[in-house]
Structures are given as structure tokens and as C-alpha cells.
Amino acid sequence: MDVMEAIKTRRSVRKFEDKPVEKEKIDLLLRAAMQAPSAHNEQPWEFIVVENKETLEKLSEADKYTTAMKNGTLAIVCVTDEKYFFSNTNIWMQDLSAASENILLEAVELGLGATWIAITPLEDRMAYIKDLFQLPDGVIAFNMIIIGYPAKVKGFEDRFKPERVHYEQW
Amino acid sequence: MDVMEAIKTRRSVRKFEDKPVEKEKIDLLLRAAMQAPSAHNEQPWEFIVVENKETLEKLSEADKYTTAMKNGTLAIVCVTDEKYFFSNTNIWMQDLSAASENILLEAVELGLGATWIAITPLEDRMAYIKDLFQLPDGVIAFNMIIIGYPAKVKGFEDRFKPERVHYEQW
Numbered sequence: 156m157d158v159m160e161a162i163k164t165r166r167s168v169r170k171f172e173d174k175p176v177e178k179e180k181i182d183l184l185l186r187a188a189m190q191a192p193s194a195h196n197e198q199p200w201e202f203i204v205v206e207n208k209e210t211l212e213k214l215s216e217a218d219k220y221t222t223a224m225k226n227g228t229l230a231i232v233c234v235t236d237e238k239y240f241f242s243n244t245n246i247w248m249q250d251l252s253a254a255s256e257n258i259l260l261e262a263v264e265l266g267l268g269a270t271w272i273a274i275t276p277l278e279d280r281m282a283y284i285k286d287l288f289q290l291p292d293g294v295i296a297f298n299m300i301i302i303g304y305p306a307k308v309k310g311f312e313d314r315f316k317p318e319r320v321h322y323e324q325w
Numbered sequence: 326m327d328v329m330e331a332i333k334t335r336r337s338v339r340k341f342e343d344k345p346v347e348k349e350k351i352d353l354l355l356r357a358a359m360q361a362p363s364a365h366n367e368q369p370w371e372f373i374v375v376e377n378k379e380t381l382e383k384l385s386e387a388d389k390y391t392t393a394m395k396n397g398t399l400a401i402v403c404v405t406d407e408k409y410f411f412s413n414t415n416i417w418m419q420d421l422s423a424a425s426e427n428i429l430l431e432a433v434e435l436g437l438g439a440t441w442i443a444i445t446p447l448e449d450r451m452a453y454i455k456d457l458f459q460l461p462d463g464v465i466a467f468n469m470i471i472i473g474y475p476a477k478v479k480g481f482e483d484r485f486k487p488e489r490v491h492y493e494q495w
Contacts (some may be wrong), residue, residue, distance in 0.1 A: 156327060156328055157326060157327070157328075157434065158326055158328055158331045158357075158430050158431055158433070158434040159353065159356075159357060159431060159434060161328045162357050162360045162361075162427050162430075162431065163360055165360070165362070167362060183329065185485070185490055186329075186485045187328075187329060187332050189485050189486060189489065190332045190333055190484050190485075191332075191426065192334070192335070192337060192426075192429065192441055194443060198484060198486070198489075200489065200491045201490070201491065202489060202490050202491065202493070203491045203492075203493075203494070203495060204490060204492050204493070205493060206493070207493050210493065212362075234495075239468070244446050244447060245446055245449075246334065246443055246446070248418055248419065249418065249422045249441075249443060249468075250421070250424075252418070252419045252422030252423055252426070253423075253425070253426040253429075253441075255423070256361065256362075256421075256422070256423040256426040256427065257332050257426065257430075258330050259362065259421055259423075259432065260332075260427075261328055261329060261332065263328070264327065264328040264329060271362055271419075271423075273364060273416055273419065276414050276415055277414060279348045286348045288494060288495045289494075289495060290495055291495075294495070298419075314359045314360050314368060315355070315359050315360075316359060316368070317358050319359065319368075319370065319372060320355055320371070320372050320374060321372065321373045321374070322373075322374050323374070323375060323376070323377050323380065324373070324458060324459075324461060325373060325404075325458045325459055325461075325464070
């Protein structure tokens with residue numbers, strides 16, 4: 156699938172078929188994530204792959220806005236570890252965001268749907284997920300992406316706004 | 326071009342041919358950016374398109390690590406405005422990162438090369454860019470992406486690290 160087609164048809168999907176994501180597709184999603192650009196090519200990411208229904212249910216209970224987490228068959232929790240930090244600026248959030256967007260677009264190519272649910276910088280969610288996975292100090296959960304075969308394919312919604320573009324100056 | 330092929334062949338490109346990027350391609354890059362996901366679908370982004378050689382030169386002088394900015398024929402400076410902020414958490418950085426990654430991947434599809442150069446959260450760069458474009462209070466420059474026809478096409482570099490993947494638990 157063309158890049159632009161994937162970008163245009165990517166929508167947040169929160170309802171899924173009861174059909175597991177094949178191992179080969181999980182592997183491709185992780186490969187897509189790890190090819191992302193990162194500051195100083197630090198690649199400051201790790202990933203927790205969750206298919207266990209009980210854990211997906213627990214992820215959905217982080218707060219009232221995370222309920223979609225139980226609907227999918229697969230979640231990828233994107234995590235960083237301070238040990239990768241070259242500097243103490245928070246550019247790692249940009250790196251993990253690029254990796255996450257790669258996952259979302261590759262999901263579209265594979266016929267999957269997904270939704271990116273933030274963890275950082277929401278302190279209550281961060282504490283809940285840290286406790287759930289017993290993450291050691293210095294390990295920070297960034298976001299959780301719920302994935303699966305979409306129950307319904309949403310159409311293209313044009314978000315282009317020409318007034319948001321400035322030429323040469325503000 | 327397939328999504329995975331674009332993800333795999335995307336590399337940071339800092340040397341470019343002396344050939345302008347066509348208006349149609351600039352439009353596609355901006356459309357790709359604005360289709361990105363964002364928290365609460367806020368779309369908290371604006372873009373400054375720079376082709377003027379003198380301005381590219383000035384962008385390159387932000388500090389000693391931004392010199393590549395003068396090599397391209399096009400820069401897109403991704404900007405946010407506090408007026409879009411639904412909440413005061415800094416999730417906008419994630420939204421603008423997703424938009425930036427869309428630009429990088431669409432650039433590959435269009436035969437272009439690009440490099441993402443951070444502005445936020447580096448205070449000196451933020452101040453320099455704010456001054457250069459005379460950005461009003463509340464308008465924050467996030468990053469600048471230098472773009473052009475690559476002088477040399479770099480090959481695929483496999484960044485997959487299986488040890489970065491955890492299954493079901495940390």
C-alpha cells in the first residue's frame with residue numbers, strides 16, 4: 156500500500172474483530188517501530204507486546220478514557236529506559252512518537268487498525284502502568300497502542316487546512 | 326511505494342541536489358502532516374514553508390548542530406500555538422512528532438530526502454527561531470525538517486533489536 160494511501164486511511168480504530176494478529180504481522184509492526192529516526196540515532200525504545208486478555212483488560216482500567224484497550228487482540232506498550240539517554244533533554248518523547256507513528260501506518264498496510272493512547276505525561280496513567288508491569292526505576296511507559304482487525308473500516312476524513320500554512324514568514 | 330519500503334529506506338539525508346522541490350510535492354508533504362493522529366483530534370499544528378536561501382542559511386546558524394539546514398532547497402518548520410491546547414499537558418509534542426514522521430515517510434515516497442532537526446525542548450534554539458520568525462507569545466517552534474532531492478541514496482540499515490521486545494511482562 157502506498158504511503159499516502161496509508162496516511163489518508165489511517166483512523167483511530169477502537170472496535171475490533173475477535174481474530175488474533177498473526178506473529179508475522181506483530182514482527183513487522185516491531186520492525187517498523189525500530190526503523191524510526193531518533194536523536195543521535197539513540198533508538199531509546201523498548202516494547203511490551205501484550206495479547207493476554209486479562210492484561211488487556213487491566214490496561215483498559217487505567218482510567219475512564221482507556222477503555223478501548225480491552226477491545227483489541229494485541230497491545231504494544233512503548234517504553235523508554237533512562238539508560239539510553241544521551242542527554243537529559245526530553246527528546247526521547249519525539250523518538251518514541253516517530254516509532255509509534257510507524258506502527259500505526261504499518262498496521263494500516265497490514266489490514267489492521269490501531270489507536271495510540273498516551274501514558275506519558277499523564278501522571279496517574281504512568282503510575283498505574285508502572286505498577287501493573289512492575290517497571291523498575293528509570294523505565295518509563297510512554298504510550299500503549301491497541302491493535303487488531305478493525306470491526307469496521309472508516310473512510311478518509313480530509314484534515315488539510317490551508318490556513319495552517321505560512322510561507323517564508325509567520 | 327509500500328509503507329514498509331518507505332520506513333526501511335528512510336534515512337536522515339543532509340546533502341541535496343541543487344533542484345527545487347515542486348509545489349505539488351510540497352502540498353503533498355503538508356497534507357501528509359495534517360492527516361496525523363492527535364490527542365482529542367486537536368490538530369495543534371501550523372507550518373512555515375521556507376525556500377528562501379537566506380532564511381535557510383539563517384536556520385543553519387541556530388547552532389553548530391543545525392548546519393545541514395542550509396543544504397536543502399526546502400524546510401518545513403513545525404509550530405504549535407497554545408490556542409489549540411485543550412489541556413495544559415504537553416501531548417502536543419507527540420502530535421507534532423506524528424505529523425513530522427508523516428512528512429519524512431511521504432518525502433521518501435516522493436523521491437525526496439529529509440532530516441528532522443529538533444527545536445523544542447532546546448531553549449537556545451527555541452529562542453533563536455522565535456526571534457528569527459518574530460513568533461508571537463504562545464507560538465512555539467517544535468522542529469525544522471530540511472528537505473530536498475538527495476545527493477546520494479543511502480541503503481537500508483537494519484535497526485531491529487529482538488532484545489528490545491518483552492512479551493506480556495517486563
